[in-house]
Amino acid sequence: MRIVSKYLVPKGYKGLTIFPFVFLKQSEHATDEVLLNHEKIHLRQQLELLVLPFFVWYGLEFLWHFLRERDVKRAYYSISFEREAYANEKDLYYLKQRSFWRFLKYFD
Template identity: 65%
Template sequence: MILVSKYMVPKGYTGITLFPFVFVKHAHLKHNRVFVNHERIHLKQQLELLILPFFIWYGLEFLVRYLHYKNWHQAYRNISFEREAYQNEQDLEYLKKRPFWNFLKYLCKP
């Protein structure tokens, strides 16, 4: 379910996925197929890791990447979950063919 809420989305971002919801900052994003596909990839990732472990892993990986890059945006873009979502967001059929735990292949890539 996609909900519009500028208060749920952190500053500097346009959306956030908190299973089972996708919160977007602006209503027009609900109709952006690429953006929605990106967020649906996150829903699938969250389900695979049974939701809470996803957020723990996401947070820990962000911290490790932030210590490595010393740059918030670069750390965020290099989280394995984000790498998978950004790389495949344009492929609107991706979720139909996506292997289980596919984000792992993005974990160790430079």
């Protein structure tokens, strides 16, 4: 389910996914197929980890990368879930062939 809310999406981002919702900053983002595919990849990741563990893992991985990089943006882009989503967001058929827990390929 898509919800448009400029207040729920952090500054500098276009979308945020918290299963089963995709929050979009602006209504025109609802037609951005690449952005929506990116967020759908996060929905799949969250389902695979039964939602709550996804956010725990995401937070711990962000913290680990932040402590290593000392840079919020670099830490964010280093998270395995984000690396998978950004690497495949332009492939609109990715989710049809994606294997289970594929984000592990991007974990380091």
